[in-house]
Amino acid sequence: MSIRLAVPGIWLAMSSLAGAVEIGANVNEGLLLLERPLLDASHTSWVRGFVPALAFTQGPRRVETDEGLARMLEAARDGRRVILSLKWNLKAGNCRVPAPDSDTERAWFEWVARLLAACDGRLSIFVLANEPMIDTMPEDLEAGPDGVVPFARFTERLLARVSELGVKERDGKPLPLYLGAFTRLQAEPVQTSPAVRALLDLSVRDSRVAGVDVHLHNRTLDETRAALEFLRSQVAKPVIVTEFSLVWRYKAALKQPIGASDKGRAFAEAHGLAPSMKVLDYLNHIVASPISQEEWRAFLASQPWYVPDYLSKMADIMREHGVSVAAYSFSQGTEQMVARKERIKISADQPPYGLNPLFVRLFCKPPAPGVAPVNAWVFDDYVRLQASAPDSRPSTE
16 A cells, blocks of 8 residues: 655656665674775775664763774765764663653753764764664554654654754755664555654655665565655655665575575585585584685575675666665674674574675685675675766865
């Protein structure tokens, strides 16, 4: 079922939306992954990460001394454009949305003000929430007796507070504020949920909202198209995609044998592996004993579930739907993180996000001293897309 917001002028022809999409690097909470040599090697001009709010408002982290924030601001000083999202992981913290004008709300808004003061003139986009439909307590995503969805009310009040701060982007203009990040928009129960309806309505009617953010972790490209088509039926403002992958397709393949196809059997035999070995077991095998980039590429090429030209196909789909910026998974970890790999185990119960990144230190050996191994086709396509984007090079000021 398609639901339309009753807003004049919201319908735009897809041809008028289409344009270049700029591809950047996403590191989620891992801001320390924004290593300058890797950013340079991949010609990255946009970076995106998030900060976990409760770790600052209730925990030990401080804006003034946080190493991750410092690394992100370093990327900005290098001339890269930065998207920063707030992660209100209230469900994990067993926290309800604070009541309006409560001490908690005032404390949280004051923290956001300190964060943005530290970032003034450095950010290009600020997203007010990361995956609220996943991270928020169910009670705060439903309309209360007054008909108001608590998280939507909190977001609107946060929007007003941030707008009052007068924070600038790196070009000196008012910092663009985005709502989101919406997830699973291809699913009708999500499309019709009270919180999604309220936040989409806010994004359309409030001029302080510059655009919307959506995450596209899907099983198929058709699901991706469906999510974007729904979003574009609702919102005519700019759209960014700060996370995307086929991770659910890849998760479904973890228990398949690596020799499920002729190519898979040939790969297994060529590398002295049992064709019956499960994909999950192979991944844990190479975590314990990393392989060459060439073997990793050969493995992926032998697997029928892997989509080697995914990044190129996604760029086309996002371009067709007027996405302006999209951030793709950047790195499995720094050298120091990977050195602690004895604590790393890939589980069939968790989505294998490690299959996505451009840099795969966890799976592969360095091709040369001090050189991070890259992830087959996605790295090549990522660099090509950087070169074709209108704002593909960081400034050298």
